[in-house]
Amino acid sequence: MNRNLFIVLLIVFNIAIDQISKIIVRSTLTFKKSVDVIGEYFQLIWVENEGAFLGMGSDMNPTLKLIFLLILPTLVLGYVIYYIFKTKELDRLSLIAFCCIIGGGIANVFDRIVFKQVTDFFFIDLGGVFKTGIFNVADLSVTTGMLILLFSGVFAKKKSKEVSQEA
Incomplete structure (x- = not known):
């Protein structure tokens, strides 16, 4: 598949x-009413x-909201889009x-532009061992990407270290 088409399709899929x-x-759902999906461990709210x-x-x-929650993120996203289209050396996983x-x-x-707020709905509480705030699929995409x-990056460094030791 064409690299640029792959990029566009993956971004559009996430959106x-x-x-x-x-x-x-x-x-x-009813606003602010929790629905148990897996007991109280995984809920929709x-x-x-x-x-x-x-x-x-x-x-x-x-x-400040306009600057930090709309303008700055838009500029950063624009730069990252430019970066991935321009940098052909990125490995597939990083892309x-x-x-x-x-x-x-x-x-x-x-969401911030159209609704002036972001809809969140996932909540995880593993009995005090691990607990999240309420988040959405976009947050999950960003976190997964990070x-x-x-x-x-860790595996690339490890691999380059192994290659340099062999030489």
């Missing part, structure tokens, strides 16, 4: 699954987030990771 999931949540990650920045004045980050980022920025980049 689409996020937006479809949010449409389903807004049309089927529809909330609207006016801030960023875990509601941070929701109490900022409108000008997938960047596409997940971009797709999730665009999906949440879209983890893939982290692991691909």
Whole structure:
């Protein structure tokens, strides 16, 4: 498959699954009422987030919100899009990771532009051992992309170290 087409399709796929999931949540769940999926360990709870990650920045004045939650993320996403199209040396795993980050980022920025807030609905609580804030598919895409980049970077360093030791 053409590299540029692959990039566009993967970004669009990430945006689409996020937006479809949010449409389903807004049309089927009751606002702020939890639905147990796997007991109290995994729940769906529809909330609207006016801030960023875990509601941070929701109490900022409108000008700061515009700068930090719309303009700055849009500029960063634009640069990352430019970077992945221009940098042909990226390995496939890193390319997938960047596409997940971009797709999730665009999906949440879209919500901020259209709805002035972001729809969140996943909640995980593993009995105090691990507990999340309420998040959405876009957040999951961004986090997955970051983890893939982290692991691909670690494995790339390990592989280059092995190659240099052999030489």
